[in-house]
Amino acid sequence: xxxxxxxxxxxxxxxxxxxxxxxxxxxxxxxxxxxxxxxxxxxxxxxxxxxxxxxxxxxxxxxxxxxxxxxxxxxxxxxxxxxxxxxxxxxxxxxxxxxxxxxxxxxxxxxxxxxxxxxxxxxxxxxxxxxxxxxxxxxxxxxxxxxxxxxxxxxxxxxxxxxxxxxxxxxxxxxxxxxxxxxxxxxxxxxxxxxxxxxxxxxxxxxxxxxxxxxxxxxxxxxxxxxxxxxxxxxxxxxxxxxxxxxxxxxxxxxxxxxxxxxxxxxxxxxxxxxxxxxxxxxxxxxxxxxxxxxxxxxxxxxxxxxxxxxxxxxxxxxxxxxxxxxxxxxxxxxxxxxxxxxxxxxxxxxxxxxxxxxxxxxxxxxxxxxxxxxxxxxxxxxxxxxxxxxxx
Numbered sequence: 001x002x003x004x005x006x007x008x009x010x011x012x013x014x015x016x017x018x019x020x021x022x023x024x025x026x027x028x029x030x031x032x033x034x035x036x037x038x039x040x041x042x043x044x045x046x047x048x049x050x051x052x053x054x055x056x057x058x059x060x061x062x063x064x065x066x067x068x069x070x071x072x073x074x075x076x077x078x079x080x081x082x083x084x085x086x087x088x089x090x091x092x093x094x095x096x097x098x099x100x101x102x103x104x105x106x107x108x109x110x111x112x113x114x115x116x117x118x119x120x121x122x123x124x125x126x127x128x129x130x131x132x133x134x135x136x137x138x139x140x141x142x143x144x145x146x147x148x149x150x151x152x153x154x155x156x157x158x159x160x161x162x163x164x165x166x167x168x169x170x171x172x173x174x175x176x177x178x179x180x181x182x183x184x185x186x187x188x189x190x191x192x193x194x195x196x197x198x199x200x201x202x203x204x205x206x207x208x209x210x211x212x213x214x215x216x217x218x219x220x221x222x223x224x225x226x227x228x229x230x231x232x233x234x235x236x237x238x239x240x241x242x243x244x245x246x247x248x249x250x251x252x253x254x255x256x257x258x259x260x261x262x263x264x265x266x267x268x269x270x271x272x273x274x275x276x277x278x279x280x281x282x283x284x285x286x287x288x289x290x291x292x293x294x295x296x297x298x299x300x301x302x303x304x305x306x307x308x309x310x311x312x313x314x315x316x317x318x319x320x321x322x323x324x325x326x327x328x329x330x331x332x333x334x335x336x337x338x339x340x341x342x343x344x345x346x347x348x349x350x351x352x353x354x355x356x357x358x359x360x361x362x363x364x365x366x367x368x369x370x371x372x373x374x375x376x377x378x379x380x381x382x383x384x385x386x387x388x389x390x391x392x393x
Contacts, residue, residue, distance in 0.1 A: 002074065006019050011045075011060055011062065012038040012041070017380075025371065026352075030378050039377065046072060047111060050108070058094065061092060085100070118314065138281075145317060150208065162194060162197040205276045247276065248280075249274040308346070311325050330355045343355065
């Protein structure tokens with residue numbers, strides 16, 4: 001699948017945009033504040049129903065407008081000669097409406113099924129140095145697309161339901177007027193049941209996550225070993241980076257036993273403190289977390305490889321089903337040689353890519369005049385261009 005036409009209405013400073021992207025690499029070039037990142041953000045909204053810049057989507061609606069709208073025409077996954085129309089609209093009340101060929105898409109996961117989006121942004125290094133929830137989100141998003149033909153999603157739903165039920169029971173017990181030692185038989189019986197359920201689904205979920213992490217590590221080493229892509233860093237040994245799944249409860253014990261041991265603490269806190277919902281990915285180098293060991297430049301290099309691995313795995317799993325890669329401010333975040341290598345890797349795995357830069361000279365040096373398309377953005381106006389005449393902005 002490829003987006004063959006993109007229409008954006010009243011999204012930030014983009015009043016009315018209509019472009020026909022290339023199936024491969026699309027350059028979005030213009031001065032700072034012109035609307036380049038807004039175009040990528042609109043694509044992200046189309047694929048997820050969410051913004052990567054703002055929690056409150058009212059800020060995405062252009063001043064004076066009541067709604068913002070993003071619509072695309074795309075090739076159908078199963079029937080590439082069939083063109084589908086997908087659109088998302090947000091209004092000032094916060095409501096969202098998504099439509100695929102005149103049929104309502106009732107869940108945001110329905111959008112994700114249509115277009116998978118991978119993002120490489122200036123703040124993407126937070127995945128390496130930030131809260132574990134960011135790495136769980138990266139893991140979950142990747143598995144949603146890579147494991148879409150397995151029972152992963154059902155196992156995840158079963159685990160979340162059991163977790164919600166156990167947490168609700170913990171809150172009721174926490175708010176009880178009885179002392180924590182009172183009515184122990186009833187408490188134990190109810191919690192025992194949910195502990196067993198959580199333990200069963202946690203084991204299945206951990207097995208599927210472990211399998212994905214094996215795939216991730218294998219693809220990481222496969223990509224960096226391809227000499228023609230030249231993705232290795234000159235400042236650290238890419239082979240010495242380690243990715244380890246921390247499952248969310250102590251090794252050597254079942255989750256059911258861990259929950260039993262922590263029962264009184266969980267009751268006092270009103271939530272479940274152990275399980276896959278507390279999982280993390282430990283990313284280390286020379287035995288130390290990369291967040292403590294790497295420079296900012298090295299972190300930017302490593303996260304670019306991680307997102308490439310994610311895109312390559314999704315592309316392998318979905319085949320020609322939709323994948324869009326958005327790469328914001330590419331040559332400001334990475335040195336020119338490595339940014340060029342990332343783009344070469346994206347070309348090699350046939351991903352429809354949108355890359356922004358304010359450096360017209362760099363764009364002109366790296367654009368493929370036959371396969372790529374270049375769009376010039378200024379004051380919210382987007383126009384296709386053969387090249388950008390200015391040296392820079």
